[in-house]
Amino acid sequence: MLKKTRIHLADDHQILIDGIRTLLHTIPTFEVVGFSLNGNDIYDAVRCNKADILVLDINMPEKDGIEVLKEFARKGFPCKIIILSSYDDLRIIKEVMKLGCSSYLTKKCAGENIVEAIHAVANGEEYFSKSVREKIFNTVTKDNPKLNKRALVSNSLLTERELEIIILISLEYSGKEISDELFISINTVETHRKNIMKKLSAKNSISLVKYALKHKLIKS
The missing domain is CATH 3.40.50.2300 (Response regulator)
Structure with missing residues (x-):
């Protein structure tokens, strides 16, 4: 049934x-x-x-x-x-x-x-x-000189939320800061982080930063 x-x-x-x-x-x-x-x-x-x-x-x-x-x-x-x-x-x-x-x-x-x-x-x-997601993300990333917004639209391996998480990790946001900025629980942040690492076969946060740099999600 x-x-x-x-x-x-x-x-x-x-x-x-x-x-x-x-x-x-x-x-x-x-x-x-x-x-x-x-x-x-x-x-x-x-x-x-x-x-x-x-x-x-x-x-x-x-x-x-x-x-x-x-x-x-x-x-x-x-x-x-x-x-x-x-x-x-x-x-x-x-x-x-x-x-x-x-x-x-x-x-x-x-x-x-x-x-x-x-x-x-x-x-x-x-x-x-979409409009809500953009509003949330723009408040987090606005005026950040390290962010390359143009590269976001060309990355299809990660979901929009996963892109937000990996960018914020790369910008040295803590789990608590990501939780506060994206209005989600710390447990949800950690779940996304694990999913990202699994998708990218990453071993640690340094691997995530390298991915963000390689794909020009952030600027070195």
Whole structure:
């Protein structure tokens, strides 16, 4: 029997919920098991319908998305969380990621990214829409004279996130600093680091720096 990813939708606009539900209904491995129009009932609803993933808006009535996330952090996460918001403010993105979200999408690109994001999060990965990813990365790397941004687009062996990690390692960021800058846990940083080293057959961080220099990700 096909195992389905159970999804709960939370937004204050019924029309948006209906649109996403219609889209997700076309994916055989997805099942929308419930929805919420305000923040008060989300935690109990998610636990009751045993959702695997919650798609959550920040701007919710009665209890906003930030407060919902704090409630989840306090009581324990019964599911993984994807933020789907009209906001792309870096301060908000940073706050919600530190509260335990797995993904952040802006509503203007929801139609093209939501399915991909759910697949990624269901597989234990994180996912950001392109505009959010660029905003995060640009704040980390802006005005750094060692960074060669032009070389990033030509490197296909590593994912975008892995490129960010290897660059920051090469720029002598610590695991804690990478965690803070990319809004991910130290454990996630270490997982990415191990995956990078496996892909590149690297033995240590020096090997990663050599790779970054060889492929002109950073300037010597």
